[in-house]
Amino acid sequence: MKEFIVRTLSGVLYISIVIISMFTSHEWFMALFFILSIVTLSEFLKLIHLKSILAYILLAGFLYFFSYSIFDDNAVTLLLILCCFVNLFLLKDVLWVSKIPMFEKKKYVAIILYLISGFVFLTLIPLHDGNFIPELIGGVFFLIWFNDSFAYLIGKNFGKRKLLERISPKKTVEGFLGGLAGAVLASFLIFKCLEAYQPELTLTYTLMVWILMAVFASVFGTIGDLIQSKFKRQAGVKDSGILMPGHGGLYDRLDSIIFASPFIYAFLQIVYYVS
Template sequence: MNELLKRTLSGALYVVVLVSAILISEYSFLGLFFVFGLVGLYELQKLLKLNSYLNYIVLLAALIFFGILKIDTYSIWLLLIITLFVKILLIKDLLIIHKIPIFEGKKYILTLFYLISSILFLTLIPYENGEYSPYILIGIFFLVWFNDSFAYLVGKNFGKHKLYERISPNKTVEGFLGGLVFCIAASFGVAYFTKTLDFSTWIIIAILTSVFGTFGDLIQSKLKRQAKVKDSGTIMPGHGGLLDRLDSILFAGTFIYAYLLII
């Protein structure tokens, strides 16, 4: 009961802080995600047994140049293409060789393109025709929470076929499909209440959120297994580390941003 209470309170605090920062202003939103990036980098580098202050400088520089100064150059396209390529390789490693290469030569690639660029692209999502539109990102976070909640509920009550047992024994095919279906259903409500993007766009975002969010969750689980730890950190009582809360949206966010950029 105490564990459930801790999990509920810390989860509620996380949601309140997140939504408030996004709604208050563009700069409170960027400030919070900079903090998220710092904590996430600390947790990821701990998993990888890497100690680099350069990564924190790169994170700060990326958010200043692209998030605050809004430098619009071909470099953002190049960074997006490389990040998508790296994430597709991570999915390939997960599915085919069942291991995420984290030896010395790949650690900086993981910190830069798995985390830093993912934080950056999340901060670039809530803009519509150049104007800050906070409800876009809040809607996406809502879809992530909706997908995770119903994947858990459907999987717990109806799950019989394991999705990827060697990495995440509790995830089931039925849970994944349940999360996907309810996430798509929720996208209609998100489109109606946020009054931002159209219904068809939110449906595609829901599919990207569910599919790539699940991959992000599995990849984070695999990294923790390879590091032989249960959680990425202890900052959120009952939940573990910040990466344990953000793994889905960090991974899916890049694909969502690419889709929004294309359309």
């Protein structure tokens, strides 16, 4: 019971800080996520046993040049293609390879095109034509949170069939389906809130768009969690850090959305241009 209370309180504090920064201003949003990315990168570097000042310089450079549109759209598209390719390569390694090669020999590939690029597209999701739309990134976080919460509750109480036992023994098929249902429920609630308070956004981001986004968040978020589980298994640790009591480190909390962000960004770009 004590562990549940600690986990809940730290989770509520984390969610409150993230939501407040999103809806305050673009500058506050960028400032918070720059801090979150630094902490997450430090945890990831410890996980892969690498000390690197260059990684932090690359993080700052990528967030500045890509997130503030210093580079043109072609550069962003190229980064998106490379990021998605590397993420799918990581998925292949999780499914069929005993050890992830990028964890051992190609560390900077994983740092740049998995972790740093994940944060870049996370900060680009709410930006369209120079406008900052916090409802988009807030909605994506709610989809991930509902997915994780429902997956945990359904998996713990009803889970029987293992999803990928050799990587994450606690994950079950029932938990995954419960998480997907939770994300779809969240998409419906988000759309209804927008319909009531920001109806102009629902012209582009319809209920079907939010439902599809929920599927993306659930599927790719679960994959991201499995990839991080394999990283931790190779490193021989239970959690990536101790910053959040009951949850582990920030990387433990953000692994799903880091992996999912480029795919969600690509989907939103398609929706935006088609509409």
